[in-house]
Amino acid sequence: MTIHDSTLELAEPSKVKWRQYAVTAGRIALVVLLLIVWKIGADRAGPIYVADPWLVAQRIVADTLSGVLLHHIYETLRVATIGFAIGCFFGVALPFVLRRLPRLTAAIEPYIMASVGVPKYALVPLFILWFGIDDAPKLWLVGLLVFYPVFIAVFAGIRDVDRRLVNMARVVGASESRISREVIWNSLVSFFIASLKIALPRAVSATIIGEFLVGDAGLGFLIEYSRQNFDSTGVFAGIVVATALVLAINAVLVQFDKRVNAWRPTERDMQI
Amino acid sequence: MSAQPLLEVRDLSKRFASREGRDSSLWVIQGLSFSVRDGEFLTIVGPSGSGKTTLLNMIAQIDTASGGQVLFKSESAPINDPKSLNPGLSCRIGYVTQEDNLLPWRTTLQNVLFPLTVQGRLNDETRARAAELIRHVGLAGFENHYPHELSGGMRKRASLIRTLVYDPPVILMDEPFGALDAQTRAVLQEDLLRLWEMGRKTIVFVTHDIGEAIALGDRTLVLSRAPAKVAGEHEIDIPRPRDIRGIMTHPNFGTLYQRIRAQVQ
Numbered sequence: 093m094t095i096h097d098s099t100l101e102l103a104e105p106s107k108v109k110w111r112q113y114a115v116t117a118g119r120i121a122l123v124v125l126l127l128i129v130w131k132i133g134a135d136r137a138g139p140i141y142v143a144d145p146w147l148v149a150q151r152i153v154a155d156t157l158s159g160v161l162l163h164h165i166y167e168t169l170r171v172a173t174i175g176f177a178i179g180c181f182f183g184v185a186l187p188f189v190l191r192r193l194p195r196l197t198a199a200i201e202p203y204i205m206a207s208v209g210v211p212k213y214a215l216v217p218l219f220i221l222w223f224g225i226d227d228a229p230k231l232w233l234v235g236l237l238v239f240y241p242v243f244i245a246v247f248a249g250i251r252d253v254d255r256r257l258v259n260m261a262r263v264v265g266a267s268e269s270r271i272s273r274e275v276i277w278n279s280l281v282s283f284f285i286a287s288l289k290i291a292l293p294r295a296v297s298a299t300i301i302g303e304f305l306v307g308d309a310g311l312g313f314l315i316e317y318s319r320q321n322f323d324s325t326g327v328f329a330g331i332v333v334a335t336a337l338v339l340a341i342n343a344v345l346v347q348f349d350k351r352v353n354a355w356r357p358t359e360r361d362m363q364i
Numbered sequence: 365m366s367a368q369p370l371l372e373v374r375d376l377s378k379r380f381a382s383r384e385g386r387d388s389s390l391w392v393i394q395g396l397s398f399s400v401r402d403g404e405f406l407t408i409v410g411p412s413g414s415g416k417t418t419l420l421n422m423i424a425q426i427d428t429a430s431g432g433q434v435l436f437k438s439e440s441a442p443i444n445d446p447k448s449l450n451p452g453l454s455c456r457i458g459y460v461t462q463e464d465n466l467l468p469w470r471t472t473l474q475n476v477l478f479p480l481t482v483q484g485r486l487n488d489e490t491r492a493r494a495a496e497l498i499r500h501v502g503l504a505g506f507e508n509h510y511p512h513e514l515s516g517g518m519r520k521r522a523s524l525i526r527t528l529v530y531d532p533p534v535i536l537m538d539e540p541f542g543a544l545d546a547q548t549r550a551v552l553q554e555d556l557l558r559l560w561e562m563g564r565k566t567i568v569f570v571t572h573d574i575g576e577a578i579a580l581g582d583r584t585l586v587l588s589r590a591p592a593k594v595a596g597e598h599e600i601d602i603p604r605p606r607d608i609r610g611i612m613t614h615p616n617f618g619t620l621y622q623r624i625r626a627q628v629q
Contacts (some may be wrong), residue, residue, distance in 0.1 A: 263452035264479035
């Protein structure tokens with residue numbers, strides 16, 4: 093219900109609105125400031141080091157119209173999505189399996205935690221050696237980088253589930269799989285979403301790094317190819333598009349978060 | 365009424381494993397025996413920390429005993445074997461816990477329907493029953509509120525009817541009205557008695573309020589301090605239907621209260 097909303101608005105409607113405008117204006121001002129700094133930097137450092145923002149914008153428009161950019165975005169998204177799906181699946185599924193096997197968990201937990209420390213990017217040459225130069229090494233890299241944050245968050249989430257709710261569900265006749273889906277999952281979903289805030293941008297970054305090294309398509313390839321041709325405008329265009337891509341993904345995630353956590357009291361109480 | 369008790373506890377004992385830095389493990393319950401007849405309203409009083417909740421947990425099979433026996437319809441509960449537990453004994457024993465344990469992501473109505481949903485018994489008839497219970501305990505209009513948007517008393521009532529809605533033959537209640545104001549409490553006590561007289565369920569009702577134990581029960585059991593055992597047993601010879609609000613003026617109330625009071629310490 094909207095009890096909180098209405099009391100907030102009733103309190104000082106004009107003040108609340110004014111604050112929202114101020115936040116929006118501040119955000120726009122920051123973007124403008126960033127563009128100005130970029131432009132000054134470009135003029136000072138020269139076009140080889142920092143591309144002119146205006147030229148970058150023109151390049152993005154031209155590449156979009158020609159369809160080249162879409163092709164690269166599609167390739168990056170394709171690899172990032174598949175890799176993310178694989179890493180995310182294991183990151184969620186494994187804690188649910190381990191929940192039923194406390195002894196196995198106790199045995200392998202130190203190994204899993206130790207493997208967190210292995211720098212995954214350092215494994216890329218091995219992946220190329222083992223899995224060739226197609227999608228496979230990129231998928232391994234993305235999958236691993238997504239797996240760890242998701243696994244650790246879901247694992248912690250499962251431990252945090254209120255035993256009393258689980259017992260209640262058992263007493264009223266819920267099956268174990270029903271308890272997993274209803275009680276455990278809903279209890280840990282905010283842990284999961286928090287981990288996605290790390291895992292999703294990582295999936296895109298890892299894909300781009302993979303594309304620096306192998307393949308002939310994707311935003312990473314576009315950036316690296318432009319660099320090799322001393323095309324700084326192309327490099328900057330790639331970076332801008334990649335950033336926009338991550339921001340777009342985050343916006344989708346925020347909507348997802350809002351829907352899943354609609355019942356939570358904090359949503360409303362923390363409104364500006 | 366059959367000679368065989370519906371529920372029997374024999375020489376029950378429970379201790380919790382000791383933790384590092386603490387003294388040797390603590391016996392919460394030792395040598396506890398009693399039985400419950402089919403259709404009986406048994407109330408249990410005892411000082412806090414006397415293992416009342418632990419006792420109910422063992423009867424509901426969400427915890428195992430360390431020794432002794434818990435029998436339901438002559439079926440024995442597993443002892444010292446948490447993996448073989450059958451919580452709720454296949455929906456035959458309902459349990460209204462001390463905390464409301466509502467699922468915070470479900471609305472009032474969805475919480476009340478939760479047992480029916482997981483049991484696959486959601487249909488027009490059971491929905492109508494749920495709606496009637498909701499109206500009956502004054503939650504009408506709050507069906508779509510989440511638990512955090514309800515008052516403590518409303519949450520309590522929602523958790524009570526969540527158990528009533530699937531109609532288990534035995535209901536365990538752990539101080540269900542503990543945190544309520546006197547008025548709401550009396551209303552719910554009256555409701556509970558009416559429902560019990562209609563359906564003649566078996567109820568095991570734990571409370572620390574002696575007056576409540578007398579007002580509701582056919583029989584009151586007094587538990588001692590930990591390790592808990594039965595310190596006294598009292599038939600409540602006050603005829604039904606009872607007037608909850610006027611119960612204190614009944615001639616037998618005073619003596620019962622004094623006798624039970626003397627044993628609770």
